[in-house]
Amino acid sequence: MRVILAVLGLLAATPALAQSPITAWCGGGVTGGGGGTRIMPDGTIIRLNRATATANQTITPLGQDQAAYARWNEALARAGFATMRRGEFSNMTCSLSQDRTTVLWPINAPPPALAEVFREMQGWRP
Secondary structure (H helix, E strand, C coil): CHHHHHHHHHHHCCHHHCCCCEEEEEEECCCCCEEEEEECCCCEEEEEEECCCCCCCEEEEEEECHHHHHHHHHHHHHCCHHHCCCCCCCCEEEEEEECCEEEEEECCCCCHHHHHHHHHHHHCCC
């Protein structure tokens, strides 16, 4: 019984099994505003937008795609997302975030291991 509990504990701590939202975001520049896409573990996808750095964020529901969440979550786990270097802010910065990890890069220059997930998230349509 102890062995089973220990194995279950290890599996729960595995990044591939992380069940937290994934957010793709770009923003900055003169206005400080930006926008992005967030997918919840249940597959709910929302569009996020902030016109300026001080504006309220608007949230627009887009739909459901549980298969996309599973695919993107697995791709991030395979890429070692949870252990990637944070990166640096730039004038226009993009990012992917999940759980306690955020990876930043200058606009149009995503890390190769994250490029496909980021592109698919930003381009997702119902």
